Amino acid sequence: MPFAEITGHEQSIALLQAAWRHGRLAHAYLFYGETSIGKLMTAVKLAQALNCEQPVQTDAQDSCGRCRSCLQIAARTHPDYFVIEPDREAATPQIKIEQVREIEQHFVYRPLLGERKICLIDDADRLTIGAANALLKTLEEPPGDSLFILVTSRLHALPITIRSRCQALRFTTPARTQVEAALILKRELPPADARFLAVFADGRIGAALTMTVADVRTRQQECLALVKPESLMSSATILSTAESLAKTDRGEETLAWLARWIRDLVIILVEGDHDQILHLDQLPDLRRYAQRADTDALLTLLTDIERTQQQATRHLNVQMALETTFLRLREALGLIPAGAVT
Numbered sequence: 001m002p003f004a005e006i007t008g009h010e011q012s013i014a015l016l017q018a019a020w021r022h023g024r025l026a027h028a029y030l031f032y033g034e035t036s037i038g039k040l041m042t043a044v045k046l047a048q049a050l051n052c053e054q055p056v057q058t059d060a061q062d063s064c065g066r067c068r069s070c071l072q073i074a075a076r077t078h079p080d081y082f083v084i085e086p087d088r089e090a091a092t093p094q095i096k097i098e099q100v101r102e103i104e105q106h107f108v109y110r111p112l113l114g115e116r117k118i119c120l121i122d123d124a125d126r127l128t129i130g131a132a133n134a135l136l137k138t139l140e141e142p143p144g145d146s147l148f149i150l151v152t153s154r155l156h157a158l159p160i161t162i163r164s165r166c167q168a169l170r171f172t173t174p175a176r177t178q179v180e181a182a183l184i185l186k187r188e189l190p191p192a193d194a195r196f197l198a199v200f201a202d203g204r205i206g207a208a209l210t211m212t213v214a215d216v217r218t219r220q221q222e223c224l225a226l227v228k229p230e231s232l233m234s235s236a237t238i239l240s241t242a243e244s245l246a247k248t249d250r251g252e253e254t255l256a257w258l259a260r261w262i263r264d265l266v267i268i269l270v271e272g273d274h275d276q277i278l279h280l281d282q283l284p285d286l287r288r289y290a291q292r293a294d295t296d297a298l299l300t301l302l303t304d305i306e307r308t309q310q311q312a313t314r315h316l317n318v319q320m321a322l323e324t325t326f327l328r329l330r331e332a333l334g335l336i337p338a339g340a341v342t
Protein backbone atom coordinates (compact mmCIF):
# COMPACT_ATOMS: atom_id res chain seq x y z
CA MET A 1 0.00 0.00 0.00
CA PRO A 2 1.31 3.45 -0.79
CA PHE A 3 2.82 5.84 1.73
CA ALA A 4 -0.27 8.08 1.54
CA GLU A 5 -2.11 5.58 3.74
CA ILE A 6 0.16 6.33 6.67
CA THR A 7 -1.12 8.79 9.24
CA GLY A 8 1.50 11.45 9.90
CA HIS A 9 5.29 10.97 9.43
CA GLU A 10 5.30 13.05 6.23
CA GLN A 11 8.78 14.33 6.99
CA SER A 12 10.35 10.92 7.62
CA ILE A 13 8.80 9.54 4.44
CA ALA A 14 9.93 12.54 2.40
CA LEU A 15 13.48 12.11 3.73
CA LEU A 16 13.54 8.43 2.75
CA GLN A 17 12.14 9.16 -0.69
CA ALA A 18 14.67 11.93 -1.28
CA ALA A 19 17.56 9.67 -0.24
CA TRP A 20 16.31 6.95 -2.56
CA ARG A 21 15.83 9.37 -5.47
CA HIS A 22 19.44 10.49 -5.12
CA GLY A 23 20.76 6.96 -4.72
CA ARG A 24 21.71 7.74 -1.14
CA LEU A 25 19.67 5.28 0.87
CA ALA A 26 21.62 4.05 3.88
CA HIS A 27 22.22 0.34 4.42
CA ALA A 28 20.69 0.51 7.86
CA TYR A 29 18.00 2.72 9.30
CA LEU A 30 16.79 3.03 12.84
CA PHE A 31 13.16 4.13 13.15
CA TYR A 32 12.49 5.27 16.70
CA GLY A 33 9.64 6.97 18.57
CA GLU A 34 6.65 6.19 20.78
CA THR A 35 4.92 2.81 20.49
CA SER A 36 2.12 2.21 18.08
CA ILE A 37 2.48 5.40 16.02
CA GLY A 38 3.35 3.94 12.59
CA LYS A 39 7.09 3.17 12.55
CA LEU A 40 6.66 -0.45 11.56
CA MET A 41 4.04 0.39 8.97
CA THR A 42 6.36 2.94 7.38
CA ALA A 43 9.13 0.33 7.31
CA VAL A 44 6.86 -2.19 5.57
CA LYS A 45 5.73 0.37 3.02
CA LEU A 46 9.32 1.34 2.32
CA ALA A 47 10.13 -2.33 1.71
CA GLN A 48 7.16 -2.57 -0.65
CA ALA A 49 8.11 0.60 -2.49
CA LEU A 50 11.69 -0.58 -2.98
CA ASN A 51 10.63 -3.92 -4.47
CA CYS A 52 7.35 -2.93 -6.16
CA GLU A 53 6.91 -4.49 -9.60
CA GLN A 54 4.31 -2.02 -10.82
CA PRO A 55 4.93 1.39 -9.27
CA VAL A 56 2.11 3.80 -10.03
CA GLN A 57 4.72 6.21 -11.39
CA THR A 58 8.19 4.94 -12.09
CA ASP A 59 9.82 7.95 -10.41
CA ALA A 60 7.42 8.27 -7.47
CA GLN A 61 9.42 6.24 -4.91
CA ASP A 62 6.19 4.61 -3.80
CA SER A 63 4.47 1.23 -4.08
CA CYS A 64 1.30 0.07 -5.78
CA GLY A 65 0.27 -2.15 -2.89
CA ARG A 66 -1.29 -4.69 -5.23
CA CYS A 67 1.44 -6.39 -7.27
CA ARG A 68 2.83 -9.81 -6.39
CA SER A 69 5.84 -8.33 -4.63
CA CYS A 70 3.77 -5.87 -2.56
CA LEU A 71 1.36 -8.62 -1.52
CA GLN A 72 4.18 -11.01 -0.66
CA ILE A 73 5.84 -8.41 1.53
CA ALA A 74 2.55 -7.72 3.31
CA ALA A 75 2.17 -11.48 3.86
CA ARG A 76 5.86 -11.86 4.81
CA THR A 77 6.38 -14.49 2.11
CA HIS A 78 8.64 -12.46 -0.21
CA PRO A 79 11.92 -14.33 -0.72
CA ASP A 80 14.01 -11.15 -0.34
CA TYR A 81 12.20 -9.81 2.70
CA PHE A 82 12.81 -10.94 6.26
CA VAL A 83 11.30 -9.90 9.53
CA ILE A 84 12.90 -10.55 12.90
CA GLU A 85 10.96 -9.89 16.06
CA PRO A 86 10.95 -11.14 19.63
CA ASP A 87 8.58 -13.84 20.77
CA ARG A 88 6.10 -11.50 22.42
CA GLU A 89 4.38 -14.31 24.30
CA ALA A 90 7.59 -15.07 26.17
CA ALA A 91 8.01 -13.87 29.75
CA THR A 92 11.06 -11.89 28.61
CA PRO A 93 10.68 -11.21 24.88
CA GLN A 94 14.07 -11.47 23.18
CA ILE A 95 15.57 -11.55 19.70
CA LYS A 96 17.99 -14.45 19.85
CA ILE A 97 21.32 -14.93 18.15
CA GLU A 98 19.95 -17.82 16.05
CA GLN A 99 17.43 -15.44 14.49
CA VAL A 100 20.20 -13.06 13.44
CA ARG A 101 22.41 -15.90 12.17
CA GLU A 102 19.60 -17.17 9.98
CA ILE A 103 19.29 -13.76 8.35
CA GLU A 104 23.05 -13.57 7.78
CA GLN A 105 22.86 -16.75 5.74
CA HIS A 106 20.13 -15.33 3.53
CA PHE A 107 22.09 -12.15 2.94
CA VAL A 108 25.06 -14.01 1.49
CA TYR A 109 23.15 -14.42 -1.75
CA ARG A 110 21.91 -11.82 -4.18
CA PRO A 111 18.22 -10.90 -4.15
CA LEU A 112 16.04 -13.48 -5.85
CA LEU A 113 13.22 -11.31 -7.13
CA GLY A 114 13.61 -7.67 -6.28
CA GLU A 115 16.26 -5.02 -6.32
CA ARG A 116 17.46 -5.59 -2.83
CA LYS A 117 17.16 -7.74 0.25
CA ILE A 118 15.43 -6.14 3.15
CA CYS A 119 15.55 -7.14 6.79
CA LEU A 120 13.15 -5.54 9.20
CA ILE A 121 13.94 -5.88 12.89
CA ASP A 122 10.97 -4.93 15.03
CA ASP A 123 11.49 -4.13 18.72
CA ALA A 124 15.21 -4.13 18.01
CA ASP A 125 15.87 -3.16 21.62
CA ARG A 126 15.04 -6.79 22.44
CA LEU A 127 18.23 -8.11 20.82
CA THR A 128 20.24 -10.17 23.27
CA ILE A 129 23.87 -9.11 23.66
CA GLY A 130 24.94 -12.06 21.51
CA ALA A 131 22.39 -11.24 18.84
CA ALA A 132 23.38 -7.57 18.87
CA ASN A 133 27.05 -8.47 18.40
CA ALA A 134 26.22 -10.80 15.53
CA LEU A 135 24.09 -8.12 13.90
CA LEU A 136 26.84 -5.57 14.41
CA LYS A 137 29.20 -7.59 12.21
CA THR A 138 26.64 -7.58 9.39
CA LEU A 139 25.98 -3.87 9.81
CA GLU A 140 29.71 -3.14 9.69
CA GLU A 141 30.06 -4.81 6.31
CA PRO A 142 26.59 -4.82 4.80
CA PRO A 143 26.07 -6.73 1.55
CA GLY A 144 25.77 -4.21 -1.30
CA ASP A 145 22.12 -4.69 -2.10
CA SER A 146 20.81 -4.95 1.43
CA LEU A 147 18.73 -2.74 3.64
CA PHE A 148 18.22 -3.18 7.36
CA ILE A 149 15.43 -1.34 9.11
CA LEU A 150 15.49 -1.46 12.89
CA VAL A 151 12.41 -0.32 14.74
CA THR A 152 12.31 0.59 18.41
CA SER A 153 10.26 2.52 20.92
CA ARG A 154 12.99 2.19 23.56
CA LEU A 155 15.98 3.82 21.93
CA HIS A 156 17.99 3.94 25.18
CA ALA A 157 17.78 0.13 25.46
CA LEU A 158 19.55 -0.40 22.13
CA PRO A 159 23.34 -0.82 22.30
CA ILE A 160 25.13 2.35 21.27
CA THR A 161 27.29 0.27 18.91
CA ILE A 162 24.21 -0.72 16.94
CA ARG A 163 22.79 2.79 17.01
CA SER A 164 26.00 4.22 15.64
CA ARG A 165 25.82 1.91 12.61
CA CYS A 166 22.35 3.06 11.61
CA GLN A 167 20.95 6.23 10.24
CA ALA A 168 18.45 7.22 12.91
CA LEU A 169 15.08 8.61 11.98
CA ARG A 170 12.88 9.95 14.74
CA PHE A 171 9.15 9.39 14.38
CA THR A 172 6.98 11.91 16.17
CA THR A 173 3.50 11.15 17.43
CA PRO A 174 0.89 12.12 14.84
CA ALA A 175 -1.36 15.04 15.72
CA ARG A 176 -4.64 14.18 17.40
CA THR A 177 -6.57 15.68 14.48
CA GLN A 178 -4.69 13.41 12.06
CA VAL A 179 -5.55 10.33 14.12
CA GLU A 180 -9.15 11.49 14.31
CA ALA A 181 -9.37 11.96 10.55
CA ALA A 182 -7.84 8.51 9.98
CA LEU A 183 -10.42 6.93 12.29
CA ILE A 184 -13.28 8.56 10.42
CA LEU A 185 -11.81 7.54 7.07
CA LYS A 186 -10.60 4.02 7.83
CA ARG A 187 -13.08 2.90 10.47
CA GLU A 188 -15.99 5.11 9.46
CA LEU A 189 -16.53 6.13 13.07
CA PRO A 190 -18.93 8.91 14.01
CA PRO A 191 -16.91 12.11 14.69
CA ALA A 192 -17.61 12.06 18.46
CA ASP A 193 -16.27 8.49 18.80
CA ALA A 194 -13.32 9.24 16.52
CA ARG A 195 -12.38 12.22 18.65
CA PHE A 196 -12.79 10.27 21.87
CA LEU A 197 -10.57 7.40 20.69
CA ALA A 198 -7.98 9.78 19.25
CA VAL A 199 -7.66 11.70 22.52
CA PHE A 200 -7.74 8.48 24.54
CA ALA A 201 -5.04 6.85 22.39
CA ASP A 202 -2.91 9.99 22.71
CA GLY A 203 -1.72 9.90 19.11
CA ARG A 204 -0.96 6.18 19.07
CA ILE A 205 -2.65 5.56 15.76
CA GLY A 206 -2.01 1.82 15.80
CA ALA A 207 -3.81 1.47 19.11
CA ALA A 208 -6.63 3.80 18.06
CA LEU A 209 -7.27 1.78 14.91
CA THR A 210 -7.66 -1.48 16.82
CA MET A 211 -9.54 -0.37 19.94
CA THR A 212 -13.19 -1.35 20.23
CA VAL A 213 -15.30 1.74 20.70
CA ALA A 214 -17.89 -0.09 22.81
CA ASP A 215 -15.20 -1.38 25.19
CA VAL A 216 -13.64 2.03 25.67
CA ARG A 217 -17.05 3.65 26.15
CA THR A 218 -17.92 1.03 28.78
CA ARG A 219 -14.72 1.83 30.66
CA GLN A 220 -15.56 5.50 30.42
CA GLN A 221 -18.99 4.92 32.01
CA GLU A 222 -17.40 2.83 34.76
CA CYS A 223 -14.93 5.61 35.49
CA LEU A 224 -17.68 8.23 35.57
CA ALA A 225 -19.69 6.08 37.97
CA LEU A 226 -16.70 5.90 40.32
CA VAL A 227 -16.34 9.67 40.63
CA LYS A 228 -20.02 10.33 41.26
CA PRO A 229 -20.60 11.99 44.67
CA GLU A 230 -22.71 9.06 45.85
CA SER A 231 -19.81 6.67 45.12
CA LEU A 232 -17.33 8.83 47.00
CA MET A 233 -19.39 9.84 50.02
CA SER A 234 -19.02 6.72 52.11
CA SER A 235 -15.61 5.44 53.15
CA ALA A 236 -16.99 1.94 53.37
CA THR A 237 -18.04 2.09 49.70
CA ILE A 238 -14.61 3.40 48.71
CA LEU A 239 -12.82 0.60 50.54
CA SER A 240 -14.97 -2.12 49.02
CA THR A 241 -14.74 -0.59 45.51
CA ALA A 242 -10.93 -0.44 45.74
CA GLU A 243 -10.80 -4.00 46.97
CA SER A 244 -12.97 -5.42 44.21
CA LEU A 245 -11.17 -3.44 41.48
CA ALA A 246 -7.79 -4.64 42.71
CA LYS A 247 -9.06 -8.23 42.71
CA THR A 248 -10.30 -8.08 39.12
CA ASP A 249 -6.89 -6.98 37.88
CA ARG A 250 -8.34 -3.74 36.58
CA GLY A 251 -6.87 -1.55 39.28
CA GLU A 252 -4.08 0.03 37.25
CA GLU A 253 -6.37 0.68 34.33
CA THR A 254 -8.84 2.34 36.67
CA LEU A 255 -6.10 4.54 38.09
CA ALA A 256 -5.26 5.66 34.56
CA TRP A 257 -8.90 6.48 33.87
CA LEU A 258 -9.18 8.44 37.13
CA ALA A 259 -6.05 10.39 36.21
CA ARG A 260 -7.52 11.28 32.84
CA TRP A 261 -10.74 12.47 34.43
CA ILE A 262 -8.89 14.56 37.00
CA ARG A 263 -6.80 16.05 34.23
CA ASP A 264 -9.97 17.07 32.37
CA LEU A 265 -11.23 18.75 35.49
CA VAL A 266 -7.96 20.62 35.96
CA ILE A 267 -8.11 21.83 32.36
CA ILE A 268 -11.52 23.34 33.09
CA LEU A 269 -10.33 24.88 36.36
CA VAL A 270 -7.31 26.56 34.80
CA GLU A 271 -9.32 27.48 31.69
CA GLY A 272 -7.03 25.40 29.51
CA ASP A 273 -7.55 24.20 25.97
CA HIS A 274 -10.83 22.29 25.77
CA ASP A 275 -9.42 20.46 22.79
CA GLN A 276 -7.35 18.43 25.27
CA ILE A 277 -10.36 17.24 27.25
CA LEU A 278 -11.11 13.53 26.92
CA HIS A 279 -14.59 13.50 28.41
CA LEU A 280 -15.83 16.38 26.28
CA ASP A 281 -19.33 14.90 26.26
CA GLN A 282 -19.36 15.38 30.06
CA LEU A 283 -18.63 19.09 29.95
CA PRO A 284 -21.72 20.23 31.96
CA ASP A 285 -20.94 17.68 34.70
CA LEU A 286 -17.25 18.59 34.73
CA ARG A 287 -18.15 22.27 35.12
CA ARG A 288 -20.40 21.39 38.05
CA TYR A 289 -17.58 19.49 39.78
CA ALA A 290 -15.22 22.38 39.04
CA GLN A 291 -17.34 24.81 41.06
CA ARG A 292 -16.33 23.25 44.37
CA ALA A 293 -13.03 21.63 43.44
CA ASP A 294 -9.61 22.58 44.75
CA THR A 295 -7.18 22.99 41.85
CA ASP A 296 -4.02 22.63 43.93
CA ALA A 297 -5.25 19.48 45.63
CA LEU A 298 -6.21 17.95 42.28
CA LEU A 299 -2.85 18.81 40.72
CA THR A 300 -0.98 17.26 43.64
CA LEU A 301 -3.17 14.18 43.43
CA LEU A 302 -2.55 13.92 39.70
CA THR A 303 1.20 14.10 40.18
CA ASP A 304 1.03 11.43 42.87
CA ILE A 305 -1.06 9.10 40.68
CA GLU A 306 1.42 9.52 37.85
CA ARG A 307 4.27 8.73 40.20
CA THR A 308 2.44 5.62 41.38
CA GLN A 309 1.88 4.53 37.78
CA GLN A 310 5.60 4.70 37.08
CA GLN A 311 6.36 2.22 39.84
CA ALA A 312 7.13 -1.30 38.73
CA THR A 313 3.91 -3.31 38.73
CA ARG A 314 5.14 -5.82 41.26
CA HIS A 315 5.85 -3.10 43.81
CA LEU A 316 2.52 -1.40 43.36
CA ASN A 317 -0.19 -1.97 45.93
CA VAL A 318 -3.10 -1.18 43.63
CA GLN A 319 -5.76 -1.50 46.28
CA MET A 320 -4.06 0.99 48.53
CA ALA A 321 -3.37 3.36 45.64
CA LEU A 322 -7.05 3.33 44.68
CA GLU A 323 -8.24 3.84 48.25
CA THR A 324 -5.93 6.80 48.70
CA THR A 325 -6.93 8.27 45.35
CA PHE A 326 -10.65 8.04 46.08
CA LEU A 327 -10.26 9.46 49.59
CA ARG A 328 -8.16 12.37 48.39
CA LEU A 329 -10.36 12.93 45.37
CA ARG A 330 -13.47 13.45 47.43
CA GLU A 331 -11.69 16.04 49.51
CA ALA A 332 -10.31 17.77 46.44
CA LEU A 333 -13.78 17.81 44.91
CA GLY A 334 -15.14 19.52 48.02
CA LEU A 335 -17.56 16.66 48.66
CA ILE A 336 -16.51 16.40 52.28
CA PRO A 337 -14.49 18.87 54.36
CA ALA A 338 -10.75 18.14 54.42
CA GLY A 339 -9.81 15.77 57.21
CA ALA A 340 -13.42 14.82 58.00
CA VAL A 341 -14.20 11.19 58.72
CA THR A 342 -17.36 9.58 57.40
Ligand SMILES: [Zn+2]
Nearest residue numbers: 052064067070
Ligand atom coordinates in the same frame (compact mmCIF):
# COMPACT_ATOMS: atom_id res chain seq x y z
ZN1 LIG B 1 3.64 -3.15 -6.00
